[in-house]
Amino acid sequence: MQTTVTAVNSISHIAKQYWTLTKPRVVALIVFCAVIGMFLATPGLPGANALVAGTLGIWLVAGAAAAFNCLVEQQIDAVMARTRARPLPRGELNSVQTLVFSALVGGLGVWILYTFVNPLTMWLTVATFIGYAVIYTLLLKPNTPQNIVIGGASGAMPPVLGWTAVTNSVSAEALVLFLIIFVWTPPHFWSLALYRTQEYAKAGLPMLPVTHGPEFTRFHVFLYTIMLAATTAIPYAMKMSGLIYLLSAVVLNAIFIAYGYRLWKNYSDALAKRAFAFSIAYLSFLFAALLVDHYFYF
Ligand code: HEM
Numbered sequence: 031m032q033t034t035v036t037a038v039n040s041i042s043h044i045a046k047q048y049w050t051l052t053k054p055r056v057v058a059l060i061v062f063c064a065v066i067g068m069f070l071a072t073p074g075l076p077g078a079n080a081l082v083a084g085t086l087g088i089w090l091v092a093g094a095a096a097a098f099n100c101l102v103e104q105q106i107d108a109v110m111a112r113t114r115a116r117p118l119p120r121g122e123l124n125s126v127q128t129l130v131f132s133a134l135v136g137g138l139g140v141w142i143l144y145t146f147v148n149p150l151t152m153w154l155t156v157a158t159f160i161g162y163a164v165i166y167t168l169l170l171k172p173n174t175p176q177n178i179v180i181g182g183a184s185g186a187m188p189p190v191l192g193w194t195a196v197t198n199s200v201s202a203e204a205l206v207l208f209l210i211i212f213v214w215t216p217p218h219f220w221s222l223a224l225y226r227t228q229e230y231a232k233a234g235l236p237m238l239p240v241t242h243g244p245e246f247t248r249f250h251v252f253l254y255t256i257m258l259a260a261t262t263a264i265p266y267a268m269k270m271s272g273l274i275y276l277l278s279a280v281v282l283n284a285i286f287i288a289y290g291y292r293l294w295k296n297y298s299d300a301l302a303k304r305a306f307a308f309s310i311a312y313l314s315f316l317f318a319a320l321l322v323d324h325y326f327y328f
């Protein structure tokens with residue numbers, strides 16, 4: 031009896047380590063944006079194949095990309111307080127286990143997308159994996175403060191992947207959704223980087239506040255919140271979305287710009303933490319508003 035309990039505990043402990051590797055909370059929002067892309071791609075409801083297999087495939091490949099990032103960055107993660115408790119720096123999992131896990135999970139996701147969705151979605155998802163796991167993590171992140179701006183392109187892909195899962199094509203509307211997440215990424219990340227600057231400096235990563243200082247970064251967070259407001263007007267301007275979306279976007283943008291302005295003029299770490307938390311709420315509500323508006327268009 032005792033041995034059974036111990037075995038169950040240790041299996042659930044190991045499963046939790048693998049689950050942590052996939053950065054579940056970030057990936058949850060990524061998958062949410064992909065699913066909204068699926069619904070927006072059609073006037074009715076997306077087909078069951080696209081919805082179920084598409085969601086599962088994108089989720090698995092995104093989780094594999096996150097695990098691969100944990101593998102590559104284990105030394106960096108060991109230095110920063112925020113990431114030091116991850117399974118690799120803690121020695122709970124080793125590099126081989128992580129690599130095999132990432133390959134299996136990613137491979138399964140790619141197979142599901144190819145077999146049950148369509149090859150276009152599979153190839154775009156593979157390109158997104160490479161964009162985040164290789165181009166961002168290995169090439170951009172250690173070398174340029176524009177790392178998250180350029181690397182943001184892979185984080186912005188999920189709604190496009192959702193869209194192609196349903197329509198097997200990329201349209202202007204899908205690219206607008208891409209653009210919104212692309213412009214949202216810098217104020218999302220730099221808000222966090224502002225109150226974690228010392229850690230990034232210690233880890234030797236050239237994030238914007240490390241290379242160009244906090245004031246420059248704060249001003250750029252503000253500028254990006256304004257560019258984001260302009261970008262989020264496009265769905266209404268092109269009649270892709272109606273008044274429910276517009277009103278939601280105006281409120282969310284007013285709050286985000288106010289955060290950006292206060293960060294610029296009256297900085298505190300506590301404010302930056304709230305701005306970072308709000309950035310996540312912002313994207314979640316904006317995409318939820320796109321969805322509601324899609325079915326109640328005025
Ligand atoms: C290059 C692009 C991105 C960078 C550099 C970035 C950076 C980060 C970092 C460093 C954190 C960790 C915060 C912490 O540990 O407290 C984080 C959290 C988060 N990010 Fe991003 N992010 C990016 C793109 C995205 C995208 C595209 C999404 C979703 C669509 C997203 C959603 C989230 C969420 C939901 C969290 C909170 C996770 C939690 O509470 O544990 N991020 N991001």
Ligand SMILES: CC(C)=CCC/C(C)=C/CC/C(C)=C/COP(=O)(O)OP(=O)(O)O
Nearest residue numbers: 056091092095096099155158159162184185
């Ligand atoms: C296939 C597909 C849809 C892939 C999506 C790509 C993906 C997982 C993007 C997430 C972005 C992310 C976790 C950024 C964290 O930055 P970081 O890695 O610099 O953060 P860290 O310091 O917490 O490791």
